[in-house]
Amino acid sequence: MSFVHSGARSEKASNHTNFVVEQLGRAIVAGEYPPNTMIPLDPDICEMFGVSRTVVREAKKTLIAKGLIQSKAKVGTHVRSSDDWNMFDEDVLRWHATLRNPAKFYEDLFEIRMIFEPAAAARAAEQANSIDSARLTELCDDMANATDHASFAIADYEFHKQVLKLSDNRFLHSLGNMVQTALYSMFLIEADQAFPESKTDVAHKHRVIALAIASGEASKASKAMTDVIRESYNRTRVTP
Template sequence: MTFVATGGLGSQIGNHTDQVVEQLGRAIVSGEYPPETMIPLDPDISEMFNVSRTVVREAKKTLIAKGLIQSKAKVGTHVRPSSEWNMFDPDVLRWHSVLKNSRPFLEDLFEIRLIFEPAAAEQAAKRASDAECAALGKLCDNLSTGQDRAAVAVADLEFHKMVLKLSGNRFLQSLGDLVQTALYSLFIAEANERNDQETYEFVARHRAIVTAIAKGDAEAAGEAMRAVILAGRRIELST
């Protein structure tokens, strides 16, 4: 495993615990420490990062809470199966999104979006007011006026979060905040820019969501959201 040079964390990073969590978490998610294997002992981690054992213990508590590791007295600390990780934890999502081989993660991510975002759009069509529909329309406009890839990514993030908010369901809103955080990092990392035709189609698919919600057509809103997600999946999984 590749670590920051000895003394680097101690001299440059204020929150040592967060940095240990970050590096160990990334190493676990990337497979440097496969499931069921042991991570180094506390004294070894302390030396690797040039931090106190108290910091190491706090970092391990955080990773335990995220479901990544399990610690047993007189046995040590081992990595839990990936099926037991908390995939709704923002850090775990982020660590997955930057993997070199992120395809399995992306497939799972798009699958769960297909489960709950069309449902959110359907509920939004039943509940959104005229003013809220107008606000959603303005967010859609931002998709075509963004100056660069990052601006469009932010606009797309805000659009989807707004749909989830308009669903009126707090659980859907919470799910969206976490999943969209991962999607934002994927958009930023994508090198290819859309051409004019692709941009037109991209905006038109989102505009169909706005139109359906404004008309109160729940079925059409759900289908329009599904079309947006499927188009995104085709693009992301083909790169």
């Protein structure tokens, strides 16, 4: 007889729960289970994924917390309207970013970035100094010198994250982390149509933001950030 440490059992159950959450969450976001329709019954989910009812219950609790489903006694579990989904949940964002046709999601993401990132850049210019902004310049260099699409995307992602950090606003920082998670996911799955030809130009536009923040020019930083976001959207736009 072999014995399994209780911690190992717990970790295994957690992995199974995460797997079920991932599969059902992706399916719901992709429209395989449309709003107001029922998801499979617990025994069917158990059979689909080869997991226990305990795992299924925990997975459903997670999806309920994300706003994707609602469970009612004697009625069952149905998918909620997409308006009720928690779009600031990192998993929900990521699932949208990996849709086969994420055009509408990307448009919404562009709009929200245009609302808060230029404001964050202006705020950073008011708060930061040349020493604080040194990291932004380094990341511009990383973009210009990137040798592959992934390293370019990471530098771009870290640049915007650093601007939000320099805004010295915890709400902006947290909001940016979630939105940038989705943006980074989309950026990596896009075709390399804009790389490496445009990387120098993109790095230069980001450098304008960095210089404006370092010199305390709030309005210039805001405008430069607006230009970068708009150019990024046009460069990687997903057509329906």
